[in-house]
Amino acid sequence: MEVIIQPSPKAVCAIAARHVAHLLRTKHKAVLGLPTGSTPISLYAEIVRMHREEGLDFKQATTFNLDEYVGIDPANPASYHSFMRQHLFDHLNLDPKNIHMPDGMAKDMPLACQAYETAIREAGGIDLQILGIGADGHIGFNEPSSSLSSRTRLKTLTDKTMRFNKSFFSPGQPVPRYAITMGVGTIMEARACLLLAFGDAKAVAVERMVEGAVSAMVPASILQMHPQAVVILDEAAAKNLRHKDYYRFVYNHKPEWQQR
Numbered sequence: 001m002e003v004i005i006q007p008s009p010k011a012v013c014a015i016a017a018r019h020v021a022h023l024l025r026t027k028h029k030a031v032l033g034l035p036t037g038s039t040p041i042s043l044y045a046e047i048v049r050m051h052r053e054e055g056l057d058f059k060q061a062t063t064f065n066l067d068e069y070v071g072i073d074p075a076n077p078a079s080y081h082s083f084m085r086q087h088l089f090d091h092l093n094l095d096p097k098n099i100h101m102p103d104g105m106a107k108d109m110p111l112a113c114q115a116y117e118t119a120i121r122e123a124g125g126i127d128l129q130i131l132g133i134g135a136d137g138h139i140g141f142n143e144p145s146s147s148l149s150s151r152t153r154l155k156t157l158t159d160k161t162m163r164f165n166k167s168f169f170s171p172g173q174p175v176p177r178y179a180i181t182m183g184v185g186t187i188m189e190a191r192a193c194l195l196l197a198f199g200d201a202k203a204v205a206v207e208r209m210v211e212g213a214v215s216a217m218v219p220a221s222i223l224q225m226h227p228q229a230v231v232i233l234d235e236a237a238a239k240n241l242r243h244k245d246y247y248r249f250v251y252n253h254k255p256e257w258q259q260r
């Protein structure tokens with residue numbers, strides 16, 4: 001696991017966007033795994049800027065989102081479908097047929113989940129999975145106690161996650177209790193993972209993910225087992241890490257060919 005600590009969320013997003021750009025420029029039919037939430041908003045803004053100003057081309061790219069709420073129509077402003085249109089999809093030249101999101105309105109959930117796994121496989125697998133982390137250590141909506149080899153499925157959200165996500169809903173609109181999420185095993189099959197975290201509220205989860213034991217109680221900790229996982233943090237999210245100096249030394253002394 002490579003840990004990169006940056007002075008600000010903006011600096012974190014600049015590095016993450018360079019990872020995305022590098023993939024798109026070196027792989028003809030790149031497949032991206034995408035998150036929602038407050039973390040990726042500035043990253044998406046930077047990606048949109050690169051598309052507009054630097055010609056970053058998404059025409060051949062395919063995307064798979066991590067999750068979606070159950071029972072929320074894609075047209076609902078609180079849906080992740082709406083979030084992605086607003087922050088990313090409406091501003092890029094992605095082919096709509098290459099955009100994939102879990103169907104939170106599916107009549108047959110197990111079948112829809114299986115179809116999502118099949119679509120990922122048929123696209124050749126995910127090249128780069130971008131992730132946020134929940135304050136409880138979740139990735140996607142894989143809450144603590146999720147099987148570390150789970151696949152796309154229905155999950156019940158914890159009260160803590162529901163509280164955290166309340167700000168995306170208008171006052172009085174209930175936060176859904178259920179979501180469809182790629183599994184931890186699905187995420188681990190991505191060829192590379194890039195997790196971003198900002199702010200004090202993530203410091204405990206980040207510490208447990210990077211320096212704690214691998215445990216289903218901190219699903220993000222499984223990234224310790226991923227051969228190509230990069231974690232990019234601002235100072236606040238990194239504040240509890242014991243080996244900060246080492247991570248900084250490693251990043252500042254990377255050979256030129258490894259720099260991005």
Ligand code: PGA
Pocket residue numbers: 036037038039040131132133134135138139140
């Ligand atoms: P956030 O959520 O980006 O809104 O903090 C991250 C997550 O739940 O994975």
